[in-house]
Amino acid sequence: MKPVEIAQALIASQGALALTDLCGTGRKGDAAPLRVAMLRMFPGAAYDDLEAGLQLALTIAQLDRAEADAQRH
Numbered sequence: 001m002k003p004v005e006i007a008q009a010l011i012a013s014q015g016a017l018a019l020t021d022l023c024g025t026g027r028k029g030d031a032a033p034l035r036v037a038m039l040r041m042f043p044g045a046a047y048d049d050l051e052a053g054l055q056l057a058l059t060i061a062q063l064d065r066a067e068a069d070a071q072r073h
Helices: 003-014 016-023 028-041 047-072
Strands: none
Touching: 003 016, 003 028, 003 047, 016 028, 016 047, 028 047
């Protein structure tokens, strides 16, 4: 799988708000449950692709959250 496909699947399954809440602290341990879920979701994917997909999903989720916050103000 490509990182973009992984990111799309993560956002669809977890939601943007959940991703940013789970991983928004910047501590690696906070994302551990998500990484375990990713290994189950994408058993054949390379580790580098999983990490790139997670980073892309987080970036998209943060942008979505910032856009939602800006619309409220």
